[in-house]
Structure formats: C-alpha cells, structure tokens
Amino acid sequence: MPSFDIVSELDIQEIDNAVNQARKEVDGRYDFKGSKSEIGWDKDKKEITLNAEDDYKIEQMGSILQTKLHRRGVDIKAVKFDKVEPAGGKMLRQKVTLQQGIDREVAKEIIKVIKDSKLKVQPQIADDKLKVSGKSIDDLQECIALVRGGSFAVPLQFNNMRS
Numbered sequence: 001m002p003s004f005d006i007v008s009e010l011d012i013q014e015i016d017n018a019v020n021q022a023r024k025e026v027d028g029r030y031d032f033k034g035s036k037s038e039i040g041w042d043k044d045k046k047e048i049t050l051n052a053e054d055d056y057k058i059e060q061m062g063s064i065l066q067t068k069l070h071r072r073g074v075d076i077k078a079v080k081f082d083k084v085e086p087a088g089g090k091m092l093r094q095k096v097t098l099q100q101g102i103d104r105e106v107a108k109e110i111i112k113v114i115k116d117s118k119l120k121v122q123p124q125i126a127d128d129k130l131k132v133s134g135k136s137i138d139d140l141q142e143c144i145a146l147v148r149g150g151s152f153a154v155p156l157q158f159n160n161m162r163s
Contacts, residue, residue, distance in 0.1 A: 002140055003133035004161040005126075006110065006147060008102050008154040010078055012043060015098065018068040019048060025064050036091065037061060048096040051087060058084055058094050065096065075155030099154055101128030106153050113150050119143050137163055 019041040026032050026039060037057050040049035050061045062081060070076055080097045087093035102110070107130055111123045114132070121134035121143045134140050144158050 001133050001135065002137050002161070002163045003131060004140055004144070005159050006102070006123075006130040006132060007157050007159060008078070008100060008128075009157060010046075010074060010098055010100050012046075014072040014074055015069065016041065016043065018065070018072040018074060021072075022061070022065045022068045025068070026061055029060075031060070032057065039065065046098040046100060048098070050094040050096065051091055053091060055084065055092065058092050062094065062096070077153065077155045102130060102154060102156075103128070110147060110150070110152060110156075113146065114143060117143075117146050119146070137161075 019039060023039050026037055035053055035057060037050075037052040039061060040051065041047075042049070048065065050058055050065070052058045052061060066076060066079065069079060078099050080099055082095040082097065084092050084094045104125070107125045110130060111125070114121060114123045119134070119142055120136075120139050121132050123130055123132045123143075132140065132143055134143070140161070147156060147158075
C-alpha cells in the first residue's frame with residue numbers, strides 16, 4: 001500500500017550559517033559599534049538568544065536574523081520570537097526558539113482537512129509526524145496538493161513516498 005510522511009524538519013546547518021551571517025552583519029554595522037550586542041546559538045536546545053542594550057537593537061537583530069534565515073531557505077513559520085526580557089546589567093534578552101516536528105493540535109488539524117476532503121487516504125499520527133497511506137499514488141498526490149494549499153502553523157515537508 002503506497003504511503004508518505006508529512007514532517008516539519010529544519011536544516012540545522014542552514015540555521016547555523018544564517019546565525020553566523022547575522023553575527024557578521026551585526027558586528028559590521030555602524031549603529032552597533034561599541035555596543036555589547038550579541039547573537040547566541042545553542043544547537044542542542046535549538047535556541048537562538050539575542051542580547052542587546054535597548055529595544056531598537058534587539059528589534060534590528062531580530063530583523064537581520066529573520067532575513068538571513070529566509071535567504072538560507074529556512075521557513076519563518078518555524079521561528080518563534082519570545083518576549084523581550086531584562087537580562088541584568090542594563091541588558092535585554094530575547095529568546096528565539098526553532099520549532100521542529102508537528103505537535104498534536106496541528107496534526108489533528110491536518111487530519112481533519114484530509115478527512116473533510118473525502119480523499120481515499122488514511123492519515124495517522126506517528127510521534128512528531130503524520131503517515132498517510134492510500135490505495136493509489138494519485139490519491140496520495142492529491143492529498144499532498146491539498147495539504148500544500150492549506151495554511152498551517154508549521155512548515156511542512158513530504159518525504160518517504162513508497163509505492
């Protein structure tokens with residue numbers, strides 16, 4: 001029985017490259033000269049930290065980071081900016097979390113869209129991805145087109161197509 005997976009994955013290497021490019025731009029910009037602004041990147045937690053002295057610099061660093069991520073092909077839906085919080089020593093901090101995997105609510109929403117379409121496919125939740133199986137590859141391709149056309153809270157990719 002043909003099947004495929006719906007996943008939400010990020011290319012960590014591209015994120016690493018984007019963070020390094022953003023750091024270089026912040027270091028070279030005139031309005032950041034002499035400031036203690038920095039961009040931290042924790043690969044294990046998949047979290048980026050923006051540290052700066054004022055709201056303007058935090059906002060500019062966030063904008064630079066978003067631009068670099070977008071240019072490297074990282075979907076901005078996967079990037080979640082938390083509130084700016086005081087970090088001590090007249091500094092401000094903003095955490096940027098990277099969302100990977102499909103959580104239960106989004107998975108249920110995708111399943112509802114698929115079932116409402118009356119396509120002859122069976123979606124099921126498997127950990128942080130969805131497995132969709134059907135009798136014909138044409139039905140699966142229609143399902144992919146349907147899900148691509150929808151707007152969901154996370155970026156979606158389709159892989160492991162088996163016939």
